[in-house]
Amino acid sequence: MDNKYTLTINGKKQEVTAPEDMPLLWVIRDLLSMKGTKFGCGQALCGACTVHLDDKAVRSCSMPISAVGNKKITTIEGLSKEGDHPLQKAWVEHVVPQCGYCQSGQIMQAAALLKENRTPSGSEIEAAMAGNLCRCGTYNRIKEAILTASKS
Amino acid sequence: MLPKLPFFKTKEPKNQSKVFIPSRREFLKISSLVTGGFVMGINFQCAGPKGEVITFAPNVYINISSDNVITLIAHRSEMGTGIRTTLPMIVADEMGAEWSKVKIAQAEGDEEKYGDQNTDGSYSIRMFYEPMRLAGGTARQMLQAAAAAKWGVDVSECSTENSQVLHSSGKKIKFGDLVADMGKMEIPKPESITLKEFSSYKLIGKDVMIYDAKDMSTGKAIYGADVDLPNMQIAVIRRSPVVGAKVISFNDEKAMAIPGVNRVVKIEGAGNPPGLDKPLEGVAVIADNTWAAMKGRDALEIEWDLGENQTYSSSKQLEEMLKSTTGDGKLRRERGDFKAAQRNAGKRIERTYLAPFYAHATIEPPAAIAHYQGDGICEIWAPTQHPQWARQAVADALNIDLYNVTVNVTLLGGGFGRKSKPDFVVEAALLSKAAKSPVRVQWTREDDLHHDFLHAQSAQRIKATLDKNGNLSGWNHHTVFPAIGATASATELHPSDGELGLGCIDFPFDVPNIRIESHESKAHTRIGWLRSVSNIHHSFATNCMLDELAEAKGEDPVDFLSGLLGEDKNLNFEGEIKGQFGNYGESIEKFPLNTGRLKRVIEIVAKEANWKNAVAEGKAMGFAAHKSFLTYVACIVRVEKGADGKLLIPEVFYAVDCGIGVNTDRIRSQFEGGAQFATSLAMTSAITLENGKVQQNNFDGYEIIRMPQSPKKIHVHIVESMEKPTGVGEPPVPPYIAALCNAMYKLTGERIYQLPFKA
Numbered sequence: 001m002d003n004k005y006t007l008t009i010n011g012k013k014q015e016v017t018a019p020e021d022m023p024l025l026w027v028i029r030d031l032l033s034m035k036g037t038k039f040g041c042g043q044a045l046c047g048a049c050t051v052h053l054d055d056k057a058v059r060s061c062s063m064p065i066s067a068v069g070n071k072k073i074t075t076i077e078g079l080s081k082e083g084d085h086p087l088q089k090a091w092v093e094h095v096v097p098q099c100g101y102c103q104s105g106q107i108m109q110a111a112a113l114l115k116e117n118r119t120p121s122g123s124e125i126e127a128a129m130a131g132n133l134c135r136c137g138t139y140n141r142i143k144e145a146i147l148t149a150s151k152s
Numbered sequence: 153m154l155p156k157l158p159f160f161k162t163k164e165p166k167n168q169s170k171v172f173i174p175s176r177r178e179f180l181k182i183s184s185l186v187t188g189g190f191v192m193g194i195n196f197q198c199a200g201p202k203g204e205v206i207t208f209a210p211n212v213y214i215n216i217s218s219d220n221v222i223t224l225i226a227h228r229s230e231m232g233t234g235i236r237t238t239l240p241m242i243v244a245d246e247m248g249a250e251w252s253k254v255k256i257a258q259a260e261g262d263e264e265k266y267g268d269q270n271t272d273g274s275y276s277i278r279m280f281y282e283p284m285r286l287a288g289g290t291a292r293q294m295l296q297a298a299a300a301a302k303w304g305v306d307v308s309e310c311s312t313e314n315s316q317v318l319h320s321s322g323k324k325i326k327f328g329d330l331v332a333d334m335g336k337m338e339i340p341k342p343e344s345i346t347l348k349e350f351s352s353y354k355l356i357g358k359d360v361m362i363y364d365a366k367d368m369s370t371g372k373a374i375y376g377a378d379v380d381l382p383n384m385q386i387a388v389i390r391r392s393p394v395v396g397a398k399v400i401s402f403n404d405e406k407a408m409a410i411p412g413v414n415r416v417v418k419i420e421g422a423g424n425p426p427g428l429d430k431p432l433e434g435v436a437v438i439a440d441n442t443w444a445a446m447k448g449r450d451a452l453e454i455e456w457d458l459g460e461n462q463t464y465s466s467s468k469q470l471e472e473m474l475k476s477t478t479g480d481g482k483l484r485r486e487r488g489d490f491k492a493a494q495r496n497a498g499k500r501i502e503r504t505y506l507a508p509f510y511a512h513a514t515i516e517p518p519a520a521i522a523h524y525q526g527d528g529i530c531e532i533w534a535p536t537q538h539p540q541w542a543r544q545a546v547a548d549a550l551n552i553d554l555y556n557v558t559v560n561v562t563l564l565g566g567g568f569g570r571k572s573k574p575d576f577v578v579e580a581a582l583l584s585k586a587a588k589s590p591v592r593v594q595w596t597r598e599d600d601l602h603h604d605f606l607h608a609q610s611a612q613r614i615k616a617t618l619d620k621n622g623n624l625s626g627w628n629h630h631t632v633f634p635a636i637g638a639t640a641s642a643t644e645l646h647p648s649d650g651e652l653g654l655g656c657i658d659f660p661f662d663v664p665n666i667r668i669e670s671h672e673s674k675a676h677t678r679i680g681w682l683r684s685v686s687n688i689h690h691s692f693a694t695n696c697m698l699d700e701l702a703e704a705k706g707e708d709p710v711d712f713l714s715g716l717l718g719e720d721k722n723l724n725f726e727g728e729i730k731g732q733f734g735n736y737g738e739s740i741e742k743f744p745l746n747t748g749r750l751k752r753v754i755e756i757v758a759k760e761a762n763w764k765n766a767v768a769e770g771k772a773m774g775f776a777a778h779k780s781f782l783t784y785v786a787c788i789v790r791v792e793k794g795a796d797g798k799l800l801i802p803e804v805f806y807a808v809d810c811g812i813g814v815n816t817d818r819i820r821s822q823f824e825g826g827a828q829f830a831t832s833l834a835m836t837s838a839i840t841l842e843n844g845k846v847q848q849n850n851f852d853g854y855e856i857i858r859m860p861q862s863p864k865k866i867h868v869h870i871v872e873s874m875e876k877p878t879g880v881g882e883p884p885v886p887p888y889i890a891a892l893c894n895a896m897y898k899l900t901g902e903r904i905y906q907l908p909f910k911a
Contacts, residue, residue, distance in 0.1 A: 035378035036371020045851035076371030083370035099232030100368030101565025137828025
């Protein structure tokens with residue numbers, strides 16, 4: 001059964017019609033045509049689809065739209081106005097991306113971490129980022145970029 | 153017959169270059185990518201060693217607009233190596249363009265225009281370093297000549313910088329202001345182009361930021377599934393669970409009942425052998441959105457004829473493969489008389505090595521978009537490593553003219569060899585035709601792991617002999633793994649010469665008696681190539697065995713390997729290799745295997761890692777060296793047990809000789825990532841098949857390393873060299889696995905003979 005949902009996404013209210021079990025990922029990608037959030041596994045195992053619900057990182061591939069409620073959604077497109085979030089700047093400074101595909105999810109996960117813990121230690125970063133896979137193997141630069149951003 | 157694989161092709165281009173002004177049609181096509189202005193195509197006609205025409209004719213398009221915007225065409229696929237940046241960067245440096253303002257446009261798949269676009273085999277830099285410099289040099293010389301004519305000065309007094317021509321008097325003119333004059337000029341002959349001195353390069357040899365870094369950090373970068381077309385539908389496919397299975401019948405009633413599902417279409421597969429560029433048999437659900445298509449796919453009821461592979465067990469086959477290595481195999485290389493060495497040996501050591509099937513598991517699962525427009529015209533958007541193969545496969549599948557297929561190349565969310573194969577692109581094309589609308593085929597992770605072109609599982613047996621003085625006198629390497637070629641031809645039972653040239657028959661050590669043999673095995677699933685291909689298992693076996701032999705001899709493994717390389721010399725294996733020695737598609741004269749270069753990286757890595765002291769202190773460090781894809785690499789890995797008892801890999805040291813290091817930051821990043829990739833292969837990943845079906849479904853069953861397990865400090869020493877540049881995408885992987893295994897032995901006292909190992 002299709003239902004109407006009003007989502008607050010990147011500060012903007014958006015109406016969508018979707019079945020209640022449609023994962024937020026596909027609402028974002030297919031219905032709202034915002035392509036920065038990526039599909040990787042569909043089972044919350046890789047983190048490529050990470051977005052924020054009320055500033056907390058969630059895996060949008062496994063979050064049915066009916067569970068979103070009134071929580072405000074932030075995607076990579078809404079993390080900063082000019083793409084200049086301290087993490088995004090650090091990502092460029094350290095030239096983190098290789099293929100780049102997982103990096104939206106990595107950055108959203110890292111941004112949620114920094115909201116909670118402004119100055120995470122190396123092992124806190126590792127624990128917080130353990131759910132985000134990078135097949136190119138950019139882990140060390142991700143860690144360095146988070147440390148750089150945490151100092152800015 | 154083997155398919156067109158990068159490392160089997162002859163690639164000995166003589167740059168018989170000619171420069172031309174593109175035809176009107178090409179101009180219009182290219183102009184749609186850029187804003188107009190002066191467009192130059194530089195066509196490098198190439199010939200093989202015997203003068204035969206080979207498929208290598210890149211046209212490098214340089215566009216200079218009157219408002220001084222320089223647009224360069226990237227014709228190779230970007231999957232994470234940085235090649236989309238590094239090749240245009242070479243052109244820009246040579247021509248004196250202001251790099252920070254250069255724009256890069258991605259070329260569509262077109263062999264006639266761009267030459268070889270098959271981004272594979274670590275050969276983009278190797279093949280295109282010279283042509284790119286020549287392209288930039290041609291543009292520079294024309295710009296200088298145009299400015300000299302305008303000013304009435306001698307061209308030798310002119311130089312270029314920041315997209316301007318400078319005169320020795322201090323006069324300057326922007327490239328864009330010379331566009332009109334250049335259009336009237338003769339294009340200089342390639343032999344009249346003088347390239348810059350290496351020392352005057354501002355980009356080549358430096359750390360250069362990738363062009364897409366910001367887009368990739370802000371969600372703006374466009375990958376395969378990110379292209380939206382009007383009226384596009386989404387397809388998800390239930391493919392044959394066993395390779396070669398055929399659909400007997402299907403019921404789509406429940407699928408069609410799901411809101412959003414519009415159509416169910418059967419796709420015909422090739423059966424057995426499955427082919428390298430054909431879709432698997434399947435039933436596709438085409439819907440308004442991805443979720444509806446996925447649910448529709450789950451609701452399909454299909455009766456399969458599972459065919460001949462339904463009883464296949466990979467573990468059983470691996471046992472049989474291992475058993476087969478006890479007998480004599482097909483001789484692939486011979487030096488001296490191994491059997492005599494065995495008879496006269498002071499000591500004989502025999503070990504076996506097993507490695508599993510591996511999936512590529514790119515984080516972006518395959519996805520492709522096709523728009524069949526009727527009248528035999530089809531346009532594709534796909535994350536493909538090989539747009540020309542995709543173009544050909546689509547033309548063949550739809551039975552339409554190649555020239556009516558356009559393949560637009562998006563960024564690739566990882567490739568590692570998977571996205572060379574155009575099967576998923578063909579699926580999109582077939583379904584777009586059936587649906588009469590643009591279609592995106594979306595693979596799920598389960599689809600990706602179940603239906604990959606896997607890296608073959610392997611069994612190896614190495615018998616070595618030490619003579620009475622304890623010196624290594626004999627090396628007998630048996631290798632068996634299903635060949636890539638078997639995916640296209642069921643009669644391929646042995647690994648090809650090309651596959652054995654990857655770290656097996658090119659054994660570079662001074663051992664007087666060498667005997668290398670292969671054994672038969674059949675492919676029961678699709679076999680493909682994965683980052684460094686059969687170097688993965690060959691280096692694992694060879695380098696672990698050498699470590700053990702050093703120990704048997706009572707010698708430090710670093711000293712042992714350096715000693716075994718003997719005097720500095722070029723090897724050509726003359727008279728020893730039975731069949732062809734591929735040498736990664738290059739002639740052995742142009743790219744010899746130089747033992748001195750391998751010794752040099754060994755020496756450097758030992759120094760960087762402070763090896764001798766570390767070993768004396770009892771640190772658990774392992775070492776290996778391996779040349780692959782014409783790049784020389786030595787690697788040292790250090791391991792320790794963490795407080796929680798889990799394995800830590802605190803440090804990795806690499807020394808690499810890849811000739812001229814063109815973009816040093818991307819060389820380092822390939823090694824950093826290569827170590828992570830290889831850690832997964834060594835420790836966490838394996839695909840198994842039972843009843844012909846892949847047993848792993850997602851990243852819980854097929855694990856790749858996560859940040860906490862990942863190797864920490866990865867030191868990369870790039871050897872300063874003026875040798876011809878060679879690629880670095882694959883070479884980091886092979887030595888790392890063995891170095892890690894050898895380090896594990898130091899830590900635990902137990903040798904590793906089977907991958908993946910648990911720690």
